[in-house]
Amino acid sequence: MRAADIPEDLTEILVTEEEIRSKLDELAARVAEDYAGKDLLLIGVLKGAVMVMADFARALPFSVPMDWMAVSSYGASTKSSGVVQIRKDLDTDLHGKHVLIVEDVIDSGLTLSWLLENFASRGAESIEVLALLRKPEAAKVEIDCKYVGFDIPPEFVVGYGLDYSERYRNLRDVAVLAPHVYA
Ligand code: 5GP
Ligand code: MG
Ligand code: MG
Numbered sequence: 611m612r613a614a615d616i617p618e619d620l621t622e623i624l625v626t627e628e629e630i631r632s633k634l635d636e637l638a639a640r641v642a643e644d645y646a647g648k649d650l651l652l653i654g655v656l657k658g659a660v661m662v663m664a665d666f667a668r669a670l671p672f673s674v675p676m677d678w679m680a681v682s683s684y685g686a687s688t689k690s691s692g693v694v695q696i697r698k699d700l701d702t703d704l705h706g707k708h709v710l711i712v713e714d715v716i717d718s719g720l721t722l723s724w725l726l727e728n729f730a731s732r733g734a735e736s737i738e739v740l741a742l743l744r745k746p747e748a749a750k751v752e753i754d755c756k757y758v759g760f761d762i763p764p765e766f767v768v769g770y771g772l773d774y775s776e777r778y779r780n781l782r783d784v785a786v787l788a789p790h791v792y793a
Pocket of ligand 3: 658
């Protein structure tokens, strides 16, 4: 669905579908160059990163394996709990792999800092992060994110995979959710 389909649920469109597409093409070109000849593994963080992974992976000019990890840190609330729980683990042995974590958004950074430590302990050769969105003002821990799509203000956003209570993931753009929806 498009933002115009649900105007009363949104206050502002932050990133459009077109902007996302061209940014992911740009990031894919950089990643293709940086990982030429390397054993790259993409790891998507479910469920929010599904759309990013789908479009980013298809923008790469070579075949690449994908694995998925499901963790929870939010539940149905809009605030990070800081508690990370594995809901679905990886299927892949990380030894010798050049891992690129594909994320929807870096908010407090707590989830990623936990994931980075977890993946490092499994023997990955290298680990980098690609995040479509980042909220610099919300950072509680600094994450060294090599590939960032867009820096956005510290507001709760939905769309392009991002949900509120499992809704709005199929919105094509990234938009700020109107407070009355969760108030
Ligand atoms: P963290 O605070 O640990 O960096 O963010 C953890 C996860 O919370 C993100 O990967 C994302 O799934 C979710 N999250 C953070 N900010 C937002 C937001 O603005 N909207 C939505 N829908 N999810 C968010
Ligand atoms: Mg996420
Ligand atoms: Mg969520």
